[in-house]
Amino acid sequence: MFRSVPTPSRSVRPGTAGATHLADVVRDGRPETLRAWSARVPGGPDRAAQVAGLSPVEMRALVDLLDRPAAVDLLGSLAPYVAAELVEVVDPAVGAGLVAAVDPAQAAGVLRALAPEDRADVLAAAPVARAAAVRGLLAWPRGSVGARMHPDVVTVDPGQSVAEAVAGIREQRAAAHAAGEVYVTAPDPGGPAPVLLGALSYRDVALAPPDRAVGDVMRAEVAGVPPTADQEAAAEALRARRGTAVPVVDEGRLLGVVTAADVADIVAEEATEDAVRQGGALPLAVPYLRASPAVLWRRRIVWMLALFAAEMYTGTVLRAFEDELATVIALAFFVPLLIGTGGNAGTQVTTTLVRAMAVGQVRTRDVGRVLLKEVAAGTMTAATIAVAGLLLATVHGVGGEVAATVGVAAGVIVLWSTVLASVLPLLLRRLRVDPAVVSGPMITTLVDGTGLILYFTVARLLISALGA
């Protein structure tokens, strides 16, 4: 066995019972080395990354090293996309059999990552009931609670005594995700799923008097999330209640459960999507190393071209100020400095603010507080940068008028960029658009053109040779 067999003693540490990295473990080839690795790296991103880092030949050797239950355990412990990589390189019949044996939620995740023709093979290799459960999960849209839930839940009847319930739970399949809660349901022979009546933590089950009825000790007030909701709703429900699991409920019927560990994954995934959006690209549907160059290009080129076209406006602005440039060529030297600094100031603001909105710290109604705070902070930054600009331009050896123009323009552009970067995300949220689309590149592009107008306007006011 792979995940469930305890290692011989606590003394198993990197370097004692074998190599630290999986590639070396596979090369070593001894089952005990693999068991030691498996105890040391029981799952999570590190295990997934180590498996994903193997060559196809090494992946096949790894699966050959394992007996079937151990291979099923391995597959169940990997991020679905990494599990799919493993399935793709082994013998198709072996791979299909393994996927059919893992937890349905994991199987559905792996199937989503496989090519459609491979999906059919896997579903054909699974027992009929299991294949139906997995198909049911695949029907929910990506990113929904339904696509994320575990359909295997532990249920008890309200009329049972706690002792009878314990006996009943023992008979039910013990899945890892069953560690959270027990649900009290009434069967509904005509309906698609049983009706949810209440919930018990295992703590409640353990501590309740054995002869009490389940219906008397359960929590009747259970906050479930609908399967059609965004997966973030499940994360928020668990974090709000500090619980260990969230039931998935559709019109009072219990469809599945989302666990605490799933919630940690969801929070991380949503943060990844926002990080990519903030960089001015569309989020990837697959982990980075699984994305082909063509996929990366498609997710990036949309915004790149849009911003490129918008940025052409800067050329129009510069052309409009061609006379000023020709008269005082030194003005051109500071163009990248000024618009670059404006972009930086805006990017600082927008990344902080969009993230604060994503985690619920700032809402649309806070627009006044945000603006006051940002204008105050922006004024301080603008003043600092104005002084720095004046000093640096003077050191650069341009005349006093140009140096003054650079200093004043730097301050004005920083303040303008700060205001723009504060208002846009809040405005978009009010328009029900995800504020994460206000990316650093978007702010930078908006500030480039408008910043130039501010720069030359200041120049006209301060440089006598340009006197209007």
Next chain:
Amino acid sequence: MFRSVPTPSRSVRPGTAGATHLADVVRDGRPETLRAWSARVPGGPDRAAQVAGLSPVEMRALVDLLDRPAAVDLLGSLAPYVAAELVEVVDPAVGAGLVAAVDPAQAAGVLRALAPEDRADVLAAAPVARAAAVRGLLAWPRGSVGARMHPDVVTVDPGQSVAEAVAGIREQRAAAHAAGEVYVTAPDPGGPAPVLLGALSYRDVALAPPDRAVGDVMRAEVAGVPPTADQEAAAEALRARRGTAVPVVDEGRLLGVVTAADVADIVAEEATEDAVRQGGALPLAVPYLRASPAVLWRRRIVWMLALFAAEMYTGTVLRAFEDELATVIALAFFVPLLIGTGGNAGTQVTTTLVRAMAVGQVRTRDVGRVLLKEVAAGTMTAATIAVAGLLLATVHGVGGEVAATVGVAAGVIVLWSTVLASVLPLLLRRLRVDPAVVSGPMITTLVDGTGLILYFTVARLLISALGA
């Protein structure tokens, strides 16, 4: 009671039993309206944001509406910084008494957010043992596992029968975070904490035969995290094992526990810190709306000034190419377009890659795969942008030579920026520096100066009037 009393029925929805927003609930002033709100918004970011959005007067009115146990429950359910805001506005004696009554982990969090003189008042108001526990937590550095853990754990003896253990658990204080696991410990009268021997989930407790010894049914292999570790270590341990709690263990002794809900919070906080770093600022130690303008300014101005000084280099480059600019003034029109696009391309790459590294999808050893992938994707993007640049410059009505220069330079700059943005994060990780410091603004600044050199080099090659 506030959190634990069930609402009368499931039909409690926004609009039926009262107002949706807490400010309206406080204005309404009826306890049942508040109870309904409390059931609807049981905790998490939404509750914290609603409380944080109240004026000081409304906060005082809210606390006045609650009896003491309900006020303690409210304080325990808020993010520590919001709880601290509440404590600051109420009568100092009341506030100190409330903080002293909440869970020690929460109390420590609130104290960290209060001014030092207020801390002493709160600790003086707490019972001696509780004050000592809270002081112990405050001694761990911010961001460590120790600063995050709950010191109240449920423990049983290995020699007890399961039935005796159940009786013992009933007598122990039932904290919300006790829902995860039960720890098997041996007392160590001379030592700072009991020795950890094993763990049982409540599921194990519920299902084990009552007459079996605890030592026979426990898991002896328990993966704990040390209190000195970064809090991310606790999150990784829980996600890897798909568990509901992680014990905090120092030299074999059990100090506390980190729960699944804490782990979701940790994952969100770490993502927030990285998001702010990626925007070119230093992470805030407090939630956004708690940060004063002066704090925002300090966290932002460091990088702003560093990048401003670095960006001065662009002026030097432009001055070096002053003759080219004077000869072909049209070259100046495309400066913002080209360097802006280069910065955008680099920002897209670096945000995606840094996040993939943060979640463990990409490690230093993947540098080869990353570079191949990014050079391939970057070449496709460069070619697309080159064509777009050529077309747009032609439409702009500049000559064929300048249009060709703009197209070629756009492609070269995009490719250069892509390579820079791919290599830098991996290089920093290898040097054991957090790759999240490679921000969009840093890449933009690096590309601005170097991109100009590439642009004018291409211009010299392609424009006959500049023939070297």
